[in-house]
Amino acid sequence: MKELLRLWQLFKPYRHWIGAGYLIAFITLLANVTLLAISGWFITAMAVAGVGGVAMNYFTPATLIRASAVARTGGRYLERLVSHEATLRQLSGLRLWFYSHLEPLAPARLQEFHSGDLLSRIRADIDALDNFYVRVLIPVLVAISATLGFFVFTAVYDLRLALSLLLLLLLAGVALPTASRHLGRTPGRQLVETEAQLRQTVIDGTQGLSELLVFGAADTHARRLDALSAELIDAQDRMSRLAGLAQGGVGLCANLALWLAIWLGLPLLQQGTLAPPQLAMLALLALASFEAVAPLPLAFQQLESTLTAARRLFEIVDTTPAAPEPTGPARHPQHFDLSVRELHFRYPQAERDALSDFSFELPAGKRLAIVGPTGSGKTTLFSLLLRFWLPDSGRIELGGVPLNELQGEELRRHLALMSQHTHLFNTSIRDNLRLAAPEASEATLQDACRTAQIHDFIAALPEGYDTWVGETGVRLSGGQARRIAIARALLKDAPILLLDEPTEGLDGPTEQALMQAIDQIMIGRSTLLITHRPIALARMDEILVLDQGRIAERGSHQELLNGSLYPRLLGFNADTPE
């Protein structure tokens, strides 16, 4: 119920569309039922009059029949058009709504979700919500008003007849849907979840194909996919059995209503309270009126799928970002001194602090390096500086403004990150570069690429900057992709550089050239560098040596060389481990 209310809230902005859809659907239904009922009456009356040789006005009913035929045809066309236009508009809006809630969660809160699963949410789950509008909301409104109308109309002739019709309509329109909803709950949920799993498995199996092949796991993966496919079909099978039941049930109720109308009407004919043409009309009306409730059992059977989809969307929407945006007035740092004081941070469910009692100052234009073993908290520090997480205690200030009072976008405007793990989008090299600077001129793009030691390579490609990089940059070698990502970060032209082993994995000459270029870029900018390359470390103003989230040693390269941990981390004088 709670989800239904929330869904309704989401659809509220479209209530005018919904109102229009309802009205057209209602009129169409009435026209259709009228057509059948009047036709039955008309033919019978004509026959009776013909046999008796009595004159009758056949123009009025003939006009009515024509009118309802036109209304039915036109109405159905309009109804479909309006309801689908409305639905697609809503879905379009919902996708944006979902994205706007998804975006703040990256990356901290999205780690536990598979991208294929998120894809299912933004694609399939949102699509599934249209079921709510097209198959639930409007049909229920139409069914309620139409059922009332049919009941009152029949009651004018005979109450018992009307009550029997009402009973059967309720059976088909309330009891059957309730049962369908109940029975469809489990398979409905399975349907959504299995489909999402299937998507994930496909993405794993395509993006990870090389590894599956080499490790001989491709067949196993194919079998897993097939098993999920079978599971999905199994859930669908159960749903189809239910659908058949509901379909047969509604048909049976409609037929019974016709039967009962005749059975109950026969004595009325004898008494003379009902004329034969009227009975023919009421009988056909009873049969036709079930069109009003026919879509409901199926709709309610699928309601669980819709609600599961809605729940999966709400799950994301309700997740609080790891670093919620500040609510106060927007603040802008006036300078770029970075100050970190007594920082403590622990990942949720982690057993120990990722960073503890961590302090440093980075005045604008200075260079600070961070060295430490894997897992010592270097990357965590960057995540905190980028405001992907908020510290548990302590404070980070940029230009005197505490980070938790700064808008994420305002903060990140001043930071450029170069790391090993930036994503290249499945588009051209140029578009990937433009991401950082949409307005940049061609010359600016090329300059950045020259600095990143990648221009010559790009220029030599047949399609140059228009070369398509492929999904996650797969059409480039690792080093090429990295340098394009570095060029992109350069284009951002931010006053603070966060460098996370930017040259790792590049060959010697390239690394050297790139480091020289970065050296140039660092002039006039603050730099935080994660590395263990002595050549880079020698040029830093201060070096922090991290161990298990704490600053174990600090000082300049020369000072630290006499320490204990630092030389070992750089690979000097290390005891050979075995």
Place this chain on the structure above:
Amino acid sequence: MPTPAVPDSPPTKRPKADSKHQAKQFLDRHKPLTGSYLRLAIAMHLGSGALLIAQAWILAHVVNAFVFEGADRATLTPWMLPLLGLFALRALLSWAGEQTAFRAAAGVKRHLRDRVYRHIQAIGPQWMSGQRSGALAEDLTKGIEALEAYFARYLPAMAITMLLPLAILVVVAPLDWLSSLVMALTAPLIPIFMILIGTRVEAINQQQWKSLARMGAHFLDVIQGLTTLKLFNASRREARVIAEISEDYRRRTMEVLRVAFLSSAVLEFFSTLGIAIIAVFIGFRLYQLDLPLPEAMAPPEISFLNGFFILLLAPEFFLPLRNLGTHYHGRLEAIAAAERLAEILATPLPERPMIGAASAASSGQCLASDSPLAIRFEDVHFAYEAGRPALAGANFVMNPGERVALVGPSGAGKTTIANLLLGFGQPDAGRILIDDLALADLDLNDWRRRLAWLPQRPRLFQGSVLDNIRLGAPEASLEDSIAAARRAQAAEFIDQLPEGYHTRVGEQGVGLSGGQIQRIALARAFLRDARLVILDEATASLDPANEALVQAGIDALARDRGMLIIAHRLATVRQADCILVLVGGRIAEQGTHDELLAQCGHYARMAQGTLDSLPHPSNASGATS
């Protein structure tokens, strides 16, 4: 993504009409997979139709009786009771028919999903690099589901459309030729109009499907790159792109639907018109009015009983034709989806398919179990796409048990050599020999069983840490897996995970750092008792202390095995028995570290930078020996 102006996929130059024709053939070819369910579903629909005619006949009788014979309940009971039986039977048939139709499609769906995916596997990673996984995920989920409309709805509906109206016509004709004439004349108009409109729908429907696939692919790319978007403050800009793409999808869908709905409306109009003409002709005759017909066509007399019976049948006559309009739309969607699926299946397999239990992949020669694995590249040429050679005559020999390092600027072809050895591609010219047998003639599965591979960016699959370690050896015990993790220096951090080895990890790994993912991948390689280890920049992103630990593990792994390393680290390079310097797709130099330094060539220049960065080179090498 900066702009939505992205090609949907690498350009495919297949004529449109041709591919549509293929899609239809494709659907036809898979009809046998529906088994007897399809025929059964049609039979049930027909049975239900026959019962409907009987039901109309009885009803007409009843109405006639109470209108003209003043019949009461007692006289009508013999008619009314069988009616109840008919109702029950029809409900039963409707229930069973629905399921049978579903099962007809179920077989096709499951078969195709499996086949298409396995075909993708067999085509291999090279083809994948030109594809979008998001779009493939759409094809294999929604695309396959779209086939249901064709097999479960359209095909039965098509059969019914042929048979049921014909049956009604046969029943009506002897009773009133005029009504049957009206039916016979109006009915064909419906399919004619439908086809006229349908051809137009077909074209835009295909576009709509592409738009859908594009949406899926784009969203996946965005989701996977969300952090990057955020870093560049581009995530809000992206919201606009998403809005645009959704709007584009809406417009295209509505384009299809408008035409589809129009065609339904036209069908509706014709069927309503047909029913109205029949009703008017019957009504006029019952009222003894003259019909506006020429003398020659003197209309026959008609009784109320027959008139009412025909009137009840008239809507049923047009119903299957009208329904066909609805199902026709489903058919178009299925064709659009089938076109994509057929395109994938029509993608020729490489000369040596990547995998395939029963196919050519496993038909090659198997190496002897104790094969030493000497590798020889003989003038190997290879290009990923024409005009961009990745290897241009690579020649080298790797002796059994040797440790060979590949160095060279990025893009020189290092990864390509690894890819060819892994069987992801065939040399365009030249050959690769393994123990004097051409790699091209070897059983790929058997060959890969001898390999362990640590790629540049290892991927973790859905499942637990343990599942991921056991990827290449699912039958390995927990103890063996832990031992492998220990050797890969992964055991310590795995023990600290919330559920240890049973912690579930996602594609990028829950909260795992790059180094941790790499060590899990290394454990994966350890667990596989391979003869040849291929490492691709395996120690990148580890700090020297950890790197030393991992290197120790790798050294252990390399003992008695051959190892090919795509290397950047001096430490790994120095220890190699042979260093191959790759420049522009050729081996420019080869030899040991000292030999190459003495040559003062490419290697010496490359090493210069790295050497300079190490103040104490002698110590540095000591760290890992």
